[in-house]
Every structure is written in C-alpha cells, then in structure tokens.
Amino acid sequence: MDKKKKIVILSDQTSSSAFPLDPLTKKIVIKLPPRRGGDNRGDVDTLRQTLVRELGTAVTIPLSKMAEIQKIRQSQDQQITVTLAADSFFDAQEQVQSWRLMEIEKGDQSAFHLGVAVDIGTTTVVVYLVDMITGQILGQASDYNHQIQLGEDILSRIMAAASPEGLAALQGLIVETLNSLVEEVCQGSSIKREDIIAVCLGANTTMIHLLLGLNPASICRAPYIPMVNNPEIITAREIGLQIHPLAPLYCLPSVGSYLGGDVIGGILVSGMHKEEGLSLFADVGTNGEFVIGNQDWLVACAGAAGPALEGGVTEWGMRAEEGAIDSVAIDDDFHVTYTTIHGTPAKGICGSGLIDALAELFLSGLIDRAAHFFDGREAFILVTKDETAHGKDIFISQKDINNLMRTKGAVNTALEVLVEGVGCSMEEIYKFYAAGAFGQYIPIESAVTVGLYPDLPRERMIRLGNSSGEGARQVLLSNAKRLECEKIAAKITYFEMNDNISFMDKYAGSKFLPHTNLDLYPSVQDKLNKRRRGK
Amino acid sequence: MDKKKKIVILSDQTSSSAFPLDPLTKKIVIKLPPRRGGDNRGDVDTLRQTLVRELGTAVTIPLSKMAEIQKIRQSQDQQITVTLAADSFFDAQEQVQSWRLMEIEKGDQSAFHLGVAVDIGTTTVVVYLVDMITGQILGQASDYNHQIQLGEDILSRIMAAASPEGLAALQGLIVETLNSLVEEVCQGSSIKREDIIAVCLGANTTMIHLLLGLNPASICRAPYIPMVNNPEIITAREIGLQIHPLAPLYCLPSVGSYLGGDVIGGILVSGMHKEEGLSLFADVGTNGEFVIGNQDWLVACAGAAGPALEGGVTEWGMRAEEGAIDSVAIDDDFHVTYTTIHGTPAKGICGSGLIDALAELFLSGLIDRAAHFFDGREAFILVTKDETAHGKDIFISQKDINNLMRTKGAVNTALEVLVEGVGCSMEEIYKFYAAGAFGQYIPIESAVTVGLYPDLPRERMIRLGNSSGEGARQVLLSNAKRLECEKIAAKITYFEMNDNISFMDKYAGSKFLPHTNLDLYPSVQDKLNKRRRGK
Known part of the structure; x- marks a missing residue:
C-alpha cells in the first residue's frame, strides 16, 4: 500500500511531554489473603475488598468475570494480575472515583500493558x-x-x-x-x-x-x-x-459543533492553557480552528480554511502520498528544485508543496503582491513532463494561486479577527502553535512569507505535529490529563466569527502577499529586499 | 392453577415497616434550560449537567440513550421525566455515589414507578x-x-x-x-x-x-x-x-454458603440489629438459619432443619397446596377437627398441620413425652377415607412422628447451642422472630408445645411472614436499607455448629416432648395440667 505516510506525532518541543503515567487502565499485581477459618467471604468479595483497600476507591466486578475469579483463586497461584478500567468520574481530590475489573490473570502479567x-x-x-x-x-x-x-x-x-x-x-x-x-x-x-x-x-x-x-x-x-x-x-x-x-x-471532549476534541488535544499538547504569556493556536485542515489565551482564559473560533490545500481543488493538487511534491524552491533565475514524498517521480503537489510554491513564486518575483503573474502568463511549470511519473507537466496556474490566496486569506483573517476580538495585538503573542491535517506539515517559513501565519520571531513558532493523536496519547496515559482536557473544554469561550463585521474588512486586507500592510511582515520584507538586491 | 398459595408478607408487627422511600431507581421530572446563544453544549451534556446539579452526584448516560435525548430535546416539550438507576456504591455521606440514566420520556411520567x-x-x-x-x-x-x-x-x-x-x-x-x-x-x-x-x-x-x-x-x-x-x-x-x-x-447479600440474603432480609425486617435487647431469629425451612444478637453484635449459625416438614418425608406429608391439612385439633376424646387449604377435601398434611398434629397428639395424651403412642399403635388416623379427596385414610404414623422429632430436635438444639454459645440464656431473649419457608406458617403455640420454639411469653414471639420477600421490598424501596443490609452482613459472626461438641449432648436432650427438662417449658406444663385435669 502506497497510501501510507509518515506521521509526525510531535515535531517540535512542547511543555507537556513529561508527566506521571496513570493510564486509563491499570494493571495491578496483588496477593489475595490466605483463606482462614471463619472467613466465609466469597472469592469475588475477597478480591473486591482487597482492591478497594489497595486503590482507595470503589471497584465494580462485572458478573461475566466472577467465575474466572474463583477459578484463579482455586489454583494455588500466589500472585494475581488484575486489570481495571477507570470510570468517567473524578472525586473531590481529582482522583478517579471508581474502577471496573476487566481481566484477572495468574501470575505477574503487568509487564505488558x-x-x-x-x-x-x-x-x-x-x-x-x-x-x-x-x-x-x-x-x-x-x-x-x-x-x-x-x-x-x-x-x-x-x-x-x-x-x-x-x-x-x-x-x-x-x-x-x-x-x-x-x-x-x-x-x-x-x-x-x-x-x-x-x-x-x-x-x-x-x-x-x-x-x-x-x-x-x-x-x-x-x-x-x-x-x-x-x-x-x-x-x-x-x-x-x-x-x-x-x-x-x-x-477527547468537544466544545461545540465546530470545535472538536482534536483541538482540545492540541491545546493540551501545547500547554498554552498553563502559560502566563499569551499563545495563539491554529489547527489548519479543511476547516480551521483557532484558539487564543493563557492560563486564565481561552477564546476560540472556527471557520472554513484549506480546501485549496487538499487534492482536487488545485489543478495538480494531491494528498500527501508517494510522489507528491512536498517542498519547492525557485531561484532568481526561476530554476525550480523540489522534493517528493519517498523521492519517487513527481505525480502532483501536496499542501506543503503548494504553500512553498506560492512563497517561492512571490520571492522569486514571478508573481506580484496581488498574486498575479507579472508577465500575465496563465501557469508556471514546476516539473516538466520528462521528469514526472505520468509524462505530463506539473504546473501551478493563476487559478490555483487564486484558490490558495482565498485559503491563506481565510486563515490569516480568522487569526487577526480573533486576536483583535479579545483586545490584543499580534506582538503580544508569546507562542504560536501550528497543528492540524495541514498545519503539521506546512513549512513555517513559507507560511509566514505568504501571510498565512503571522510574522513572529521563529523561536516562538512551533509545529505541534499530529497534536490530536498526541493529545489522545497523553490522555490515554494519564487520568489527570483527561481531567485537564475536560477543564480546558469547559474553559473555552466560543467566538462566533460569522457575527463579526470586521471579518470581511480584514479579509479584503489579506488578499495581498503577505498582507496589505507590509509592516506587519518585517521578515518577509527583509527576504524580499535580499532577493531583489541579488537581482 | 391450584399450586398457588397465599403468601403472608408480614403477618405480625415489626419495627421496620415505616421508612423514607428512596428506591433503587429514581424518576425525576426536570426542565432543561432554554437554549441560549453562545451555549454550544450538546443535548446530552446539558442533560447530564442538569442531572448532576439536581442530584449532587455523578450521572452516567449510556451511549444507547444519547440519540433519544436529542430527539426529546428537539420536541418543544418542557417537562422531561428521567429514570435513573442507582449504582452499587455509597459515598462518605452514605448517599448513592452515582446514578445511571435508564430512560428519558416527554412530560411528567413520574406517577408510574x-x-x-x-x-x-x-x-x-x-x-x-x-x-x-x-x-x-x-x-x-x-x-x-x-x-x-x-x-x-x-x-x-x-x-x-x-x-x-x-x-x-x-x-x-x-x-x-x-x-x-x-x-x-x-x-x-x-x-x-x-x-x-x-x-x-x-x-x-x-x-x-x-x-x-x-x-x-x-x-x-x-x-x-x-x-x-x-x-x-x-x-x-x-x-x-x-x-x-x-x-x-x-x-440481598449473603454471609456465607449457608447464610443467605434471605436471612439478611429477615434480620432487616425484624429490626433486631437496632434493638438494645437481645433477639433470637429462626428461619425454618429445609435448612434452618438462626441468629442471635442486638445493636452491638450478631452471631449466626445454620444447619439441616425441616425435611420432615416438606412433602415426601412423612407418609401423608405434602406441600402447602389446596387440600393440605394446615391446622389440627384433637380433643380429649381423640376427636379430630382440622382445616384444609381452600377448604377442599383433604389430600394430605402440610408442615403447619404436622406440627399441630404432633402437639395435639401429645396434649391429648395419645403419645408420651418420648413421642411414642401410649397404646403401642403404629398410626393415628386424622381423616377417615370417607372424607378425603382420594378415598384413603390420612394418618400420622410412628415413623412420621420420629421424623418430626428429629426436625424439632435439630432446630431446638441449634437455638439452645447458639444462645449458650454466646454466653446467654433463653430468659434473656427479648424478642423471638420466626421466618422462613415453614417458620412463616407454623403455629407458634404448637411449635412451643412440641419444643420446636422456646417457651417465651407469647407477646415476645413474632412470626415475620415471608421476611425474605419483605426484606427485598424494603431494599427495593430504600437505598439506606440496602446499605443497612450490607452492614448487617458485615457485622454477623458465623458460628460453626458442626465444631460444637455440646450439640450432640443437647440434641439428646431435645428428643423429648417438649424437652427433657420440662422446667424450660412452663406454659406447656400448664397446658398438660389443664388437659389432664379435664380427664
């Protein structure tokens, strides 16, 4: 199967990668007390009482497991491994309120979990x-x-x-x-x-x-x-x-129809909900979800984002599969260098390749700030047919560029509206986190160049990788993280972007590369100056 | 069907018939808060949070019910009836720790539970x-x-x-x-x-x-x-x-192999575990279970009891069905009067009839204190063939009497051994409770006459009826009673009668009517004196 891609679970550093392990299930090794005369407890009762004492919580033993318990007790094995599943609730001390027996085995089976x-x-x-x-x-x-x-x-x-x-x-x-x-x-x-x-x-x-x-x-x-x-x-x-x-x-719990557990997982992984400084979080997929906040508050919004980044919308766009162009560079003589997934002959361009291409078209001077080809051409060939897998030229057309500009405009506008909506400015953003189906792959440098992401010092910009999967891993491994997720979800205020009148104003401003107001993108201005000087 | 009999659930007064109702399931009528803008909670979340606030405990909503919740919320019905089942555990305040949603219905359906x-x-x-x-x-x-x-x-x-x-x-x-x-x-x-x-x-x-x-x-x-x-x-x-x-x-929880939830139910119904005075509880069925104690302690024992009271063991013994002789009187001229279940022609004798017959044979002077017919006959006809349903004489034989004596001896001995085993005497017994398959029917007067039960002032002797069923009813209706049952079960010390050497000694003593030591049975002595005087 060639449809598999390498998933980056956590590409950059985050503040939440180390935490005590207290998983959703527990394997504990116990010894049941020897049977004494006068002890008329059933094996199920003895096991339950032993577990309750051990865990300090209630323990449910399903009917379907009772016969096995007796069988194991009857064998003279001393050690017993009990597997338990946490229930949904936490007590006043934020500990799991009760556990449910899933499995009982002879001997110490705890090395395998x-x-x-x-x-x-x-x-x-x-x-x-x-x-x-x-x-x-x-x-x-x-x-x-x-x-x-x-x-x-x-x-x-x-x-x-x-x-x-x-x-x-x-x-x-x-x-x-x-x-x-x-x-x-x-x-x-x-x-x-x-x-x-x-x-x-x-x-x-x-x-x-x-x-x-x-x-x-x-x-x-x-x-x-x-x-x-x-x-x-x-x-x-x-x-x-x-x-x-x-x-x-x-x-992982959702906050509403358009803000899912995948985003909550991302926030958890970023740790932004525990920081004093302000963070901005962008989950860029087909839809975009955006969160701003710190340890005291979290505000989120969502909207359509990147259909242009997916296969199907742009002429040669494709999913991030083998043969997809995933990085592009165009020098000042308009020579293209590129890489493909798995290094095989090019079949098309995936999201990260498209953003790279747009940035490079702009920096090399092929397109102007309004994202139109300077020379009025309809398309630019990235890979000629003699090099591609299918013998056809792979190009990026003016129409593709227009689509990409709509996507970048939507994401950038949402970020701006959100930041301003909470009464802050971009300079106050202490950390910027990128996540999501595309966000985990899109090169930060090019994303800033085209104005998809804000122009912040690069050390503050972090790609979280597949933070939905990583969030799930952390919650799998820690009941405290599960509770943390539920607290994050409860804390988020949802900001309805469709109600916001400044959205369309800002959207108009974001139609340029990187933005109408070039002062917001000093690093892009630097790059342009360097390239122009080179010419 | 003629195999049904009338069940007495609680024939005499007990101390536990009035209690606050807090059943195993709960029906509560709520109104969900109207949907407000900015509230992105799902209907399931809103319902759960409303119930948690209402009950002050955790509430589980099974996946299988989630779709119904949304459907009911979507209809504009204001009132919703939610049915919840208690879970097994109690919190530190002895309240049910969590509830599980079973059903959700439109309108107020709480009048039906x-x-x-x-x-x-x-x-x-x-x-x-x-x-x-x-x-x-x-x-x-x-x-x-x-x-x-x-x-x-x-x-x-x-x-x-x-x-x-x-x-x-x-x-x-x-x-x-x-x-x-x-x-x-x-x-x-x-x-x-x-x-x-x-x-x-x-x-x-x-x-x-x-x-x-x-x-x-x-x-x-x-x-x-x-x-x-x-x-x-x-x-x-x-x-x-x-x-x-x-x-x-x-x-209802058991205490061990031979002390079941039926007995725990009986103790609950008697209220003996809350009394200052000492109580003795006898559950007489095929096996007998016996409990002594008060608010501070409870000691129990069990043993074989009444096979002779069941159909099959005695010649004309039968279950308590239509046509069974359930009460017998024999006057000093040896004339028999009797009643049958449903008043139909006699088919045989059930447990209560057998105990009555034994008592009356003794009081009328037909058998001696060793339970042998004075005149050496082999049997005494209770109902002649012209009156019976099957045209055969219904009699009680010497062999039947011997069987009955073994049963009465076993029960009586167990009671004596238990009372002495805890260092008490019969006079200290403040209340005597009779329960169980036979205990609920056996006439107390005859049971004392034959020495099955101790000879206590009759106002202290209480037939509990079907206390297993009544205990189940109380626990069904009260989570506090459920916890009370679990505390009773935990409090009972099991007394192993088979280990007790005085059992056989005492059993020998109980082979007489009512007992070797007639001083223990003053009321029986009185009856005998009266009858003998009449002759």
Missing part, C-alpha cells in the same frame, strides 16, 4: 500503539478514513448519515478502518488485538458522532448544536471495535 | 409487584421454582449444576419461573413487563448463584466458600429477565 491513541481525521486516520508502562509509541499505522467512499468532506458525510442505514454504514466504515489499522500495528509482533485494552481518541465533533453511531444532523442545522460534546467513557465493544471487549474508549 | 421484590426459595418463588411511589404491594404471584424438575433439594441442584449445560439449564429454569411470575402479576392490568424497572431479590446463597449462572460447587465442598456473597447491582438484561432491559437487579 498496551493501548491505542487514535486520531480520526475526516480524510486520514492514524492509530498509535502505545506502551502504557513507558508511555512510548511502539508502532503506528495510518490509512484514509474509509468513510470517504460515502463523502469526501464533512458536510457530505452528515448528509449521508441522515438515514439510519447511511448512519450505520458510516459507523461501520470508520470502525472497519480502525479495526484494520489495529490489525496492522499488531502485525509482525506477538501482540494480539485482544491485548489492546484501552483507546483514547481525538477527532472533530462530526467524526465522533459517526464513530458512536449518533446522527450528526444537528451539527449543520441551526442552532448548530451537536448531540454530545463529551460522551465520557464507553466500552470498545459498544461500537464493535475488535480489541479487548471491555476496553474503555474515551473521546 | 414500578419494581418487583422477589423471594426465591428452593421450593417456592414469590414475586411482589411494588409501587415505588407509595411502597405498596400491588399484586403478587407465586409458583414452584421450576428448577425442581432437575432436583428437589439444594444439594441435588448443586450436583446438577456441575456441568456448564446443567448450570445453564438451572439458570434458564429460574429465569423462566421469574418471567412467568412477572407476566402473571402484570396480567389483567395495563402494566407491561417493560414498565418494571427495578428488582430486589432475597434468596439463599445457592439460589443466587444459580440465578446468576455461577457454579455453586464450592458451596458444598470444603472450605464451603461461595463464589460471591454480594454480587452488587447488575442489570436485568444480563440474566435474561424480561423487564426493562436496563433495570438494576440487586440480590
């Missing part, structure tokens, strides 16, 4: 196999979301889910995607699917609804309220996930 | 339909435990459950019994099976194991430890009970 962190994107799904003892990622696999066959974008999937059959089909397809990815991460190792005993999952609100078999219709219908933001912990079995049937499944 | 209290005996099963708003019993139905076809007594059922198929068959038979009784209590009313949303159940430890599909083998094998004493709350669905699928099912 596996879960999966999942990022479900509208387009791509990534599964990380996580060692819950060390916190490390043991393997990963990604694939297209099989739901694509019933609709490319979110809206068409919501439409397809309108009938009960459509909803069931969409749920079946994402579960099928997950099951095959789980199978894949286990391949070539001794790990069996049933060894995976916990799942944590970051996704947008619609994807969560479809995964759980909940009709997402209300998401795209006034007043645009989802069915649920926080489904809390359910079991893998309930949705047909083929791992341990009693495995707990937790979805 | 039904549960069942169940008593599962080895022989007879009784289902009470309980109005959880008033606490009243709306109807009741009883039947033989269908498991009887695979074994009359507990031991033969444990044997039959040794194979997985046998265990499944026994579970299927008791569930079938319960389902048909539930059907029966609903008959003739508008109540549907699904309207029953909670179950509380009293039974001996083996019956609970079989109901839950747990192999009871360890109950009759050293060290005689059950698989579980307290299974905690499960759902009706898990065992195939055809009521509301999410209905919580709670079994």
